Amino acid sequence: QSALTQPPSVSGSPGQSVTISCTGTSSDVGSYNRLSWYQQPPGTAPKLMIYEVSIRPSGVPDRFSGSKSGNTASLTISGLQAEDEADYYCSSYTSSSTWVFGGGTKLTVL
Amino acid sequence: EVQMVESGGGLVQPGGSLRLSCAASGFTFSVYWMHWVRQAPGKGLVWVSHINGDGSSTRYADSVKGRFTISRDNAKNTLYLQMNSLRAEDTAVYYCARAGRYCSSTSCYTGDYFDYWGQGTLVTVSS
Numbered sequence: 001q002s003a004l005t006q007p008p009s010v011s012g013s014p015g016q017s018v019t020i021s022c023t024g025t026s027s028d029v030g031s032y033n034r035l036s037w038y039q040q041p042p043g044t045a046p047k048l049m050i051y052e053v054s055i056r057p058s059g060v061p062d063r064f065s066g067s068k069s070g071n072t073a074s075l076t077i078s079g080l081q082a083e084d085e086a087d088y089y090c091s092s093y094t095s096s097s098t099w100v101f102g103g104g105t106k107l108t109v110l
Numbered sequence: 111e112v113q114m115v116e117s118g119g120g121l122v123q124p125g126g127s128l129r130l131s132c133a134a135s136g137f138t139f140s141v142y143w144m145h146w147v148r149q150a151p152g153k154g155l156v157w158v159s160h161i162n163g164d165g166s167s168t169r170y171a172d173s174v175k176g177r178f179t180i181s182r183d184n185a186k187n188t189l190y191l192q193m194n195s196l197r198a199e200d201t202a203v204y205y206c207a208r209a210g211r212y213c214s215s216t217s218c219y220t221g222d223y224f225d226y227w228g229q230g231t232l233v234t235v236s237s
Contacts, residue, residue: 001172003154036223038155045230046147046155051210051223089155093222098169099145104154 004029004090004102011108017078020105022090023071028100030071034093037066037075040104041086049088050075077107085109112136112226114189114206119231126196126235132189132206132228140164140184143209143220146191148202149230158204159191162220174200196235203230 005023012018022029022037029035035053038046048057050066053073063079073092077084090102118130132144146158159180160169168180179192189206206228210221 003156032222034222038224040155045205045227046207046224047227048210048223048225051221051225057225087154091155091157091223098171099157099160099222101147101155101157 001094001096001098001100004092004100006090006102006105009106009108011110012080013110014080014082016080017076018080018107020075020088022073022102024092025071028092028094029073031095032093035068035073036091038089039086040089046089080109082109114208114226114228116204116206116228116231119204119233121234121236122196123237124197124235127194128196128233130191130204130231134187134189139187142211144182144189145207145209145224146180147205147207150202198235201233201235203232205230
């Protein structure tokens with residue numbers, strides 16, 4: 001199972017919006033709404049930010065939103081804050097009954 | 111409060127074995143599916159293995175199939191990962207992660223996402 005494709009890095013200034021893409025195939029992202037996003041600041045464990053494409057767990061700010069079209073999912077962070085600087089990973093369930101992550105995207109807040 | 115604490119990592123020679131543990135607390139461990147996810151130094155997250163609530167169903171990534179075995183002891187609220195025939199490319203921080211679960215008025219469902227993570231344990235395979 002190949003990793004989902006994410007851009008290595010994105011950046012934005014405080015207050016701006018950024019979007020991170022996550023591209024898979026018809027065997028994973030395109031076939032299921034079982035797409036989740038994780039935030040990982042340096043040296044810490046990942047934290048769930050979005051699940052089932054667009055659902056935010058309790059406690060996650062509504063500045064974080066998710067969507068999906070075809071084989072590509074997106075995470076949008078609006079009103080960027082310095083604390084949002086971290087690595088972000090997408091994950092999908094697959095037709096092989098396994099799970100796959102994206103390669104990760106480093107978000108820099110300028 | 112949900113907590114998961116991994117242990118058992120360390121330095122092991124190529125071809126060696128190691129058993130990781132993940133002690134869980136703060137939730138009804140036996141009803142939750144559990145996963146192992148690893149992260150090589152400076153690299154991304156990679157899913158390794160999954161086990162359902164009663165241990166009757168397991169899944170593995172192709173890279174570890176036949177070498178790693180996931181198991182659980184619900185009486186001890188503990189998840190395990192037995193790692194054999196270790197290779198240099200198995201060097202990573204290993205996280206245990208809980209699968210999300212939600213309930214309607216009539217049924218409960220396990221989601222395909224990871225809602226809580228442990229802090230990880232480092233496994234280094236080197237001679």
